[in-house]
Amino acid sequence: MKKLILIASVIVILFSSCDRSGRGQLIGVSGRPDWHYPDPYGMVYVPMGSYTMGPSDQDVAYSHNAISRTVSIAAFYMDETEITNNEYRQFVYWVRDSIARLKLSEINEEFLISQDEYGEDIEPPLLNWKTKIRWDGQEEREQLSELYLPEHERFFRRREVDSRKLIYRYQIVDLPRAAARGQRSYWEHKTEDINATGTNSGYTGGNVSIPRADLVKTYATPVYPDTLSWIHDFTYSYNEPMTQMYFWHPTYDHYPVVGVNWWQARAFTIWRTQLLNSYLGGMGEAFAMDFRLPTESEWEWAARGGLDLNPYPWGGPYTRNIDGCFLANFKPLRGNYIDDGGFQTVVVGHFPANDYGLYDMSGNVSEWTRNAWDESTYFYGHDLNMDYLLPLDAELDPQTPMTLKRKVVRGGSWKDVGFFLQVSSRTYEYMDTAKSYIGFRCVQTYPGRARGDGNRASNVY
Numbered sequence: 001m002k003k004l005i006l007i008a009s010v011i012v013i014l015f016s017s018c019d020r021s022g023r024g025q026l027i028g029v030s031g032r033p034d035w036h037y038p039d040p041y042g043m044v045y046v047p048m049g050s051y052t053m054g055p056s057d058q059d060v061a062y063s064h065n066a067i068s069r070t071v072s073i074a075a076f077y078m079d080e081t082e083i084t085n086n087e088y089r090q091f092v093y094w095v096r097d098s099i100a101r102l103k104l105s106e107i108n109e110e111f112l113i114s115q116d117e118y119g120e121d122i123e124p125p126l127l128n129w130k131t132k133i134r135w136d137g138q139e140e141r142e143q144l145s146e147l148y149l150p151e152h153e154r155f156f157r158r159r160e161v162d163s164r165k166l167i168y169r170y171q172i173v174d175l176p177r178a179a180a181r182g183q184r185s186y187w188e189h190k191t192e193d194i195n196a197t198g199t200n201s202g203y204t205g206g207n208v209s210i211p212r213a214d215l216v217k218t219y220a221t222p223v224y225p226d227t228l229s230w231i232h233d234f235t236y237s238y239n240e241p242m243t244q245m246y247f248w249h250p251t252y253d254h255y256p257v258v259g260v261n262w263w264q265a266r267a268f269t270i271w272r273t274q275l276l277n278s279y280l281g282g283m284g285e286a287f288a289m290d291f292r293l294p295t296e297s298e299w300e301w302a303a304r305g306g307l308d309l310n311p312y313p314w315g316g317p318y319t320r321n322i323d324g325c326f327l328a329n330f331k332p333l334r335g336n337y338i339d340d341g342g343f344q345t346v347v348v349g350h351f352p353a354n355d356y357g358l359y360d361m362s363g364n365v366s367e368w369t370r371n372a373w374d375e376s377t378y379f380y381g382h383d384l385n386m387d388y389l390l391p392l393d394a395e396l397d398p399q400t401p402m403t404l405k406r407k408v409v410r411g412g413s414w415k416d417v418g419f420f421l422q423v424s425s426r427t428y429e430y431m432d433t434a435k436s437y438i439g440f441r442c443v444q445t446y447p448g449r450a451r452g453d454g455n456r457a458s459n460v461y
Contacts, residue, residue: 035286037447040276043077044357045451046302053300053386054378055424056309057317065375065426071383073301075450078294079441081348081359082256082367083268085247088225091268094275095166095223096147101127103143163224170270174215174392181210217392221267225259226434233436242344242436254347256365256439262407262431265293265368265440272442293370294443296377296408296426297386302443303361303411303423305354311422313354313361319418327351328363329414330421337414344414344436362421365439366413373406373428395431405431413437 022030039045054068105111105125112125134140149162230242246252247259260268269291277287294302303313310316314327326332326340328351337343340363341350349359371377372390381388394400406428412420415437419425429438 037451040077040288040444042079042081043442043444044080045446046076046078046298046356046358048075048450049073049301049306051301051304051308053297053424057311057422057424060419063426066424067378069378069383071297071381071386073298074385075446075448076294076298077444077446078298078302078356078358079443080353080357082365082439082441084254084348085257086253088257088260088268089247091168091271092166092223094271095168096161097129097133098127099165099167100133100144100147101129101131103147104133104140107139107143164222166222166224167220168223168267168271169218169220170267170274172217172219172270172392174217176389177391177393178210178215217396219263219267221263223264223267225257225264226261227259229259229434229436239436255345256348256360258345258365258436258439259434260368260439261434262368262429264434268440269293269442289445289447291442291444293368293440295385295387296369296371296410297381298443299367299369299410300423302356302358303354305356305358305361307355311424313358313423314352319421328360328412328421330363330412331415331417342414346414360411362412362423363416364414365411365437366409366416366420366427366435367411368429368438368440369408369410371408372404373408373426402430407431409438 050070050072052068053071054066056068101111105127108131110131111128113128114122114125116122135144147161147165149160151157153162154160225247227243227247230239230246233239246255247257272291273288276291280287304310305313307313307315312319312327314321319328319330319332320326329340329342329346331337332339342364345364348364351360351363353359354361371388374388377386377388390400390404394404407430409427409429410423410425412418412422412425420427429435
């Protein structure tokens with residue numbers, strides 16, 4: 001009898017403990033933290049909205065590559081300026097230091113983390129960034145010798161890092177391919193069911209097995225900018241000082257990075273995402289949304305600053321303000337690069353921001369976008385977050401025609417005339433090409449509908 005009473009008491013306690021969590025009602029998982037998404041450093045919030053994308057003025061170049069249509073864009077963050085030399089240099093240094101740590105781990109295990117906090121082996125091991133590199137140690141110098149230029153390639157016997165060795169390796173999950181394969185498998189199974197039974201069996205396709213390894217694409221991207229772009233972009237023009245100093249001299253730290261091709265710009269966004277998420281993961285916090293290049297529909301929405309049907313970020317229709325001063329860094333007159341106050345590039349944020357707080361959306365340097373170039377994108381692109389990409393397999397396939405490996409470039413640059421400063425002007429460049437007048441900035445999708453939306457309050461039982 002006592003045993004029965006004890007068992008009954010345990011059952012009552014168990015059910016009463018479950019009852020306290022929700023009284024049998026559907027309330028979701030309890031104990032979830034309230035989430036406040038902080039504004040990423042150096043980025044500004046661009047609200048969701050719909051606008052008329054495309055030309056708002058005469059197509060003076062007769063390019064016939066855009067029409068006017070209404071599209072809607074989700075909220076996102078965007079860098080308030082183009083990525084600067086000093087910001088990109090952090091990426092270059094990280095790649096250099098990661099390669100050095102990997103080499104030094106062969107003589108010093110402290111440069112690797114081989115076990116987690118529970119004592120379980122980590123395979124492959126992680127780099128230990130808390131261990132400092134001793135660059136001037138004799139043993140370290142010998143171990144890192146392959147990272148430096150060989151003696152016969154050195155200028156003035158200076159021991160310098162071989163920029164060709166600075167390669168960033170990363171992976172991307174091919175989500176569009178996963179979605180396409182899942183949909184195809186669904187219909188294949190559905191067809192098989194109908195053929196076998198003569199009826200629709202109602203197969204949902206939710207358990208279609210897609211090997212994850214088939215969806216992971218691995219890349220190896222050299223990260224050092226093409227500093228020679230200052231010379232090969234202009235014939236019969238003296239730009240050697242810019243080649244020698246632009247990326248390294250402290251004077252240019254806050255100038256926009258150039259000489260970066262599309263592959264390098266995308267690699268930077270992957271690295272920036274992992275840099276932030278590694279920190280957040282170490283703090284036990286949720287991961288942030290991915291950094292990436294903007295779609296051209298996002299870029300144009302941000303560049304307009306909420307001023308629909310205006311040709312320039314500051315409104316329009318002129319490139320000068322009421323005092324007669326130019327409002328961007330571009331080529332204002334024939335053969336005259338300096339009447340706008342610049343010569344080539346200028347420090348970021350030199351000219352006033354648009355109404356969203358974004359600087360240099362027109363002029364200074366043109367900017368890479370995420371999208372592949374097609375003259376007809378506006379005709380078949382979706383009106384919800386318009387996006388057009390080449391499949392990852394095609395990007396990596398050497399048989400893909402080069403005409404399909406073009407990326408949209410927006411904004412106009414220091415060497416362009418006023419037409420290319422218009423927010424609707426479109427042009428392109430090949431994704432493996434680096435120019436002295438093309439840079440980039442990052443965006444990050446805002447999680448949720450809009451900033452200021454609070455979490456839905458749950459009933460507490």
